[in-house]
Amino acid sequence: MFNKTILVHTFKSNYKLWLIFTAALSVMGVLVISTFDPIMMNSVMETLSGVFGDSLGSRMSVLTLNGTLARSFYGMLAVVLPVIFVVLTANGLIASQVDKGSMAYTLSTPIKRRTVAATKGAYLITAVLCMFLVVSLVGLAAVQVTQGSVFGDAYTADVKTVSEAFGWDKATVAGNLNMILDNPEAVAVGAGARRINEDVYRVYLQQKIGGGSSQSTLTPGEAAEYQQKFLAGITAAADVLDTDVAGLMSDLAKIKNNARALEAAATAASLVPDETLALAPNEGAALEMQKAAFVGVINAQLASKHLVLDESLNFSVQDFLMMNFGAFLLIFAVSGISFFCSCLFNSANNSLALGAGIPVAFYLLQMMSGFGEGLGFLKYFSLNTLYDPSAIASGGSFGIQFLVLGIIGVVLFVLAVKVFKEKDLPL
Amino acid sequence: MSVIQVEHLTKDFGHNRGVFDVSFNVEKGEVYGFLGPNGAGKTTTIRHIMGFSRPQAGRTLVNGLSSWENYYEIQKNLGYLPGEIALPDSLTGTQFIKMMADLRKITDMAYTETLIKRFELEPSGGLKRMPLGMKRKLAIVTAFMHDPAVLVLDEPTSGLDPVMQEIFIEFIKTEKKRGKTILLSSHIFSEVDATCDKISIIKDGRLVSSFIADDLRHSKTKTFKIEFNSKTEFERFQSHSNMEKTQIPYEIASVKEQRNQANIHIDDKDINEFIELISGYRLKFFSEIKFTLEDYFMRFYDKERKTNNLKGDKIINAVN
Numbered sequence: 001m002f003n004k005t006i007l008v009h010t011f012k013s014n015y016k017l018w019l020i021f022t023a024a025l026s027v028m029g030v031l032v033i034s035t036f037d038p039i040m041m042n043s044v045m046e047t048l049s050g051v052f053g054d055s056l057g058s059r060m061s062v063l064t065l066n067g068t069l070a071r072s073f074y075g076m077l078a079v080v081l082p083v084i085f086v087v088l089t090a091n092g093l094i095a096s097q098v099d100k101g102s103m104a105y106t107l108s109t110p111i112k113r114r115t116v117a118a119t120k121g122a123y124l125i126t127a128v129l130c131m132f133l134v135v136s137l138v139g140l141a142a143v144q145v146t147q148g149s150v151f152g153d154a155y156t157a158d159v160k161t162v163s164e165a166f167g168w169d170k171a172t173v174a175g176n177l178n179m180i181l182d183n184p185e186a187v188a189v190g191a192g193a194r195r196i197n198e199d200v201y202r203v204y205l206q207q208k209i210g211g212g213s214s215q216s217t218l219t220p221g222e223a224a225e226y227q228q229k230f231l232a233g234i235t236a237a238a239d240v241l242d243t244d245v246a247g248l249m250s251d252l253a254k255i256k257n258n259a260r261a262l263e264a265a266a267t268a269a270s271l272v273p274d275e276t277l278a279l280a281p282n283e284g285a286a287l288e289m290q291k292a293a294f295v296g297v298i299n300a301q302l303a304s305k306h307l308v309l310d311e312s313l314n315f316s317v318q319d320f321l322m323m324n325f326g327a328f329l330l331i332f333a334v335s336g337i338s339f340f341c342s343c344l345f346n347s348a349n350n351s352l353a354l355g356a357g358i359p360v361a362f363y364l365l366q367m368m369s370g371f372g373e374g375l376g377f378l379k380y381f382s383l384n385t386l387y388d389p390s391a392i393a394s395g396g397s398f399g400i401q402f403l404v405l406g407i408i409g410v411v412l413f414v415l416a417v418k419v420f421k422e423k424d425l426p427l
Numbered sequence: 428m429s430v431i432q433v434e435h436l437t438k439d440f441g442h443n444r445g446v447f448d449v450s451f452n453v454e455k456g457e458v459y460g461f462l463g464p465n466g467a468g469k470t471t472t473i474r475h476i477m478g479f480s481r482p483q484a485g486r487t488l489v490n491g492l493s494s495w496e497n498y499y500e501i502q503k504n505l506g507y508l509p510g511e512i513a514l515p516d517s518l519t520g521t522q523f524i525k526m527m528a529d530l531r532k533i534t535d536m537a538y539t540e541t542l543i544k545r546f547e548l549e550p551s552g553g554l555k556r557m558p559l560g561m562k563r564k565l566a567i568v569t570a571f572m573h574d575p576a577v578l579v580l581d582e583p584t585s586g587l588d589p590v591m592q593e594i595f596i597e598f599i600k601t602e603k604k605r606g607k608t609i610l611l612s613s614h615i616f617s618e619v620d621a622t623c624d625k626i627s628i629i630k631d632g633r634l635v636s637s638f639i640a641d642d643l644r645h646s647k648t649k650t651f652k653i654e655f656n657s658k659t660e661f662e663r664f665q666s667h668s669n670m671e672k673t674q675i676p677y678e679i680a681s682v683k684e685q686r687n688q689a690n691i692h693i694d695d696k697d698i699n700e701f702i703e704l705i706s707g708y709r710l711k712f713f714s715e716i717k718f719t720l721e722d723y724f725m726r727f728y729d730k731e732r733k734t735n736n737l738k739g740d741k742i743i744n745a746v747n
Contacts, residue, residue: 005529009518108502109531426474
């Protein structure tokens with residue numbers, strides 16, 4: 001079925017191309033992973049949801065590392081680069097050798113055509129498999145090194161920056177955030193890394209160390225009352241600032257930065273209980289207390305938002321591996337197309353035209369199907385639709401699609417070998 | 428049983444291209460010449476013998492095995508030299524020889540080494556930049572390295588320099604002495620003439636003539652060129668020839684009026700009678716025109732000559 005000599009020679013004349021593409025894909029993967037920043041991502045998503053409405057922004061999965069990888073890496077690069085590799089390699093394995101005539105030497109030995117085609121097909125499948133194995137391993141290593149979230153929790157941006165600035169160990173800092181909280185300089189650096197006010201950062205750190213929100217001591221009734229008072233304050237501030245309440249809610253820092261707005265909000269909310277307020281020596285001091293209380297709530301709100309953002313650093317190794325496996329299956333099916341064309345055509349030009357044209361058409365059809373409702377039907381004409389990395393990242397189903405991709409690949413490779421066995425060769 | 432059998436092989440590529448009802452046999456120990464210009468169907472026939480193409484009708488057998496069904500069995504004892512040398516660019520000559528040895532499961536490289544020496548091959552360089560002559564030699568060495576009993580050679584000397592062509596023809600003769608069966612396709616008359624026992628001529632996909640080479644070399648009909656001393660003598664000869672058309676022992680093939688020349692065909696048995704007759708004329712010279720394979724071949728490809736020449740048919744009849 002397979003021949004060692006042919007395999008060795010196929011490897012020797014093809015491994016360079018494999019190395020180039022695998023290296024390029026790995027580097028791209030590492031770049032996407034290492035530049036992942038949930039805080040930045042969050043602000044981008046907020047802008048986007050402002051423009052496109054909630055449908056896009058509400059997809060929580062896009063905020064996570066898995067979601068980002070699904071969208072920007074496995075949805076594009078990890079498909080396009082391997083497809084180019086597969087198209088070039090498949091054409092060189094059979095069609096170009098038949099076209100040039102060098103296949104005559106292989107076939108003038110006592111080796112069956114079936115063995116020749118099967119061995120070359122096996123090389124192609126193995127090359128694609130190894131490519132995704134390497135990309136998976138490099139990806140996992142990159143996630144561990146830059147985000148630290150393969151084994152244990154991820155390092156947040158502030159932990160990373162502070163550790164680097166002070167020469168501390170990231171794991172130690174992450175395990176004991178008091179190291180930052182007790183060091184004013186570290187707090188300044190950390191707040192800078194998170195792009196928030198130092199006060200908010202302190203609250204965030206306390207919340208993180210405490211392992212929950214600061215409002216957990218309130219009863220549901222009290223919390224609702226609190227919420228209402230806070231909302232009244234926001235409404236007052238919105239009046240002063242001449243904006244709408246919803247907009248202001250997503251940018252609470254605005255209130256802190258505007259003295260008149262803060263005063264109005266604090267007065268309207270009057271969060272400080274009367275008995276505490278009675279302790280104030282005068283009106284001005286009472287107002288200051290109200291303001292401090294309101295700022296405290298705002299800080300707590302902003303801090304808990306950052307706590308949520310930290311959640312998005314959580315990385316699912318299983319989802320990541322599934323994305324790689326799915327990408328492999330898609331490329332396996334595509335390589336089946338290219339290899340079939342390579343076995344079918346005697347002219348390298350024809351083999352390349354269809355062996356590359358069909359995969360490219362599939363990719364374009366899938367892309368166009370996302371452009372609008374009217375073009376949505378196009379996805380049914382594309383093999384790429386069967387691989388949806390975002391569905392994997394957000395817990396959607398993908399089992400049947402994977403199975404179909406696998407079957408398509410196997411069938412095409414079997415047919416390719418059969419076609420090569422039966423056809424006339426111009427050698 | 429013939430070593431190579433081609434039986435009513437037909438493959439129609441359309442537009443009158445392909446091969447049509449081609450049949451011939453190559454016996455053991457025979458060198459068989461397959462003569463025809465480019466595009467006549469030589470390579471198509473060889474592709475079928477090698478098992479690269481499936482016949483539309485008819486079949487080809489090597490050692491009694493069907494080429495299409497048992498191509499991999501046949502290859503064990505067959506050496507193939509393709510007409511077009513297209514070696515894999517990515518290898519060096521040495522790597523290519525090693526690859527072919529591995530594919531054929533040859534472990535003892537002694538015979539390969541003698542071939543390399545014999546053909547003065549320098550295999551160390553990369554195939555991409557190797558000169559064409561060197562590539563041809565490399566293809567020759569890899570076709571013969573397993574010392575096969577059957578050789579299929581598609582235009583083996585094209586691309587070789589004259590010295591190397593001579594070495595190759597000598598090699599074919601030695602192989603023939605060692606009992607090898609050889610099918611040699613070519614459009615070069617000298618190499619076919621020098622090596623082949625039997626020859627088939629193919630034209631537009633059809634065999635137009637199959638004959639034994641020696642019959643052509645020792646043809647019983649010879650051609651002579653005669654130039655007469657004067658116009659009068661020439662005209663006397665012509666009128667004599669015209670008058671006694673049924674009795675004369677020769678046949679006028681062509682004449683050149685201005686030079687007083689005539690080309691005539693004479694059967695060996697009539698030669699004395701002719702000498703007697705011609706001694707009555709005053710001649711300038713009298714010489715034999717050697718009849719070559721090329722002359723014979725050209726009859727099938729040169730329509731003008733075909734019309735006024737009948738001798739070729741006589742030879743075909745002699746073989747058949």
